[in-house]
Amino acid sequence: MKAHVYSLEGEIQEEIELPSVFETEYRPDIIKRAVLSCISQRIQKRGTKKDAGKRHVVHYLGTNRGISRTPRMASAGRRAAFVPQAVGGRRAHPPKVEKVYAEKINKKEKQLAIRSAIAMSANQEIVKARGHRIEEVKEIPLIVEDSIEELEKTQEVRDVFLNLGAWSDCERARKRKIRSGKGKMRGRKYKKKKGPLLVVTTSAKSARNLPGVDVVTVENLGPEHLAPGTHPGRFVIWTKSAVKALEGVP
Structure with a gap:
């Protein structure tokens, strides 16, 4: 399988x-497991206070009174307390900090997921099905010369994306929608789209501020970069050195 290397002006080099x-086979099941495993590692554990719902002075009235044997609040008549069915009482089965949220995955399975996701980033049909606008893109997979890593201005990277036909996908990712539900209260008010992924060998900070663009080194490339939301087929822009570094991928 061969591909062309393009210059910053969009010409074939x-x-x-x-x-x-x-050329790895398509394994959406393994890709999904690997992405969910990465997401689960970041879940913050939560739990209730040990004395939550138990901060009342209560007493037990005993039997033969014609009422339930629920603990009652002192100096509050028959008002129940402490038990789960009472107002202000404890929860029956509260979340525990001991619960393990992280989902493990075998090392070889994760490696297979990364290889399969890389292969699907070179499949034009799957990239289109994911929603990326690649009608004007020169070629899939898109490989650029290494000098893109030396650009210092975001405007310069934008011009390169225009020359390569990748800017329309950035424009698509610029739009955002307000999330429905309570996620708006929890620091994730907007639903944002994913644009191109730039894979380099060294840092390229000048491209980080473009809408929807993520920059990652080939050493740190993971399932979440290649298949956000467990959906493979992300539009990836590779540097020539990054592609050569993939020759040693297990």
């Missing part, structure tokens, strides 16, 4: 042989 990782 050379043709290279792609690593065998781009």
Whole structure:
């Protein structure tokens, strides 16, 4: 499998042989497991206070009174307290901090998920099905010369994306919608779309502020970068050195 390397002006420079990782079979089940495993590692544990719902002075009235044997609040008549069915009482089965939320995955399965997601980023049909606008893109997979990592201005990276036909996907990711439900109260008011992923060998901070664009080094490339939301087929822009580094992917 071969692909062209493009210059920053959008011109073909050379043709290279792609690593065998781009020919990995499609495994959506393994990709989904790997992404969910990564997400579960970030879940913050939660629990209630040990004395929650038990901060009342209560007494037990005993039997043979014609009422339930629920603890009653002192100096409050027959008002129940302490028990789950009472107002202000404890919860029957509250969340525990001991609960393990992290989902484990075998090392070889995670490696297979990354390889499969990389291969699907080179499949034009799956990339289109994910919603990316690649009608003007020069080629899938899109490989650029390494000098893109040396650009210092965001405007310069934007011009490169225009030359490569990738800017329309950034414009798509610029739009955002207000999330329905209580997530608006929890720091995630807007639903944002994912745009192109730029894979480099060194840091390229100048592209981080473009709408929908993520920048990651090839060493830190993971399932979540390639398949956000467990959906593979992300539009990826590779540098030539990053593609060569994939030759050693297990």
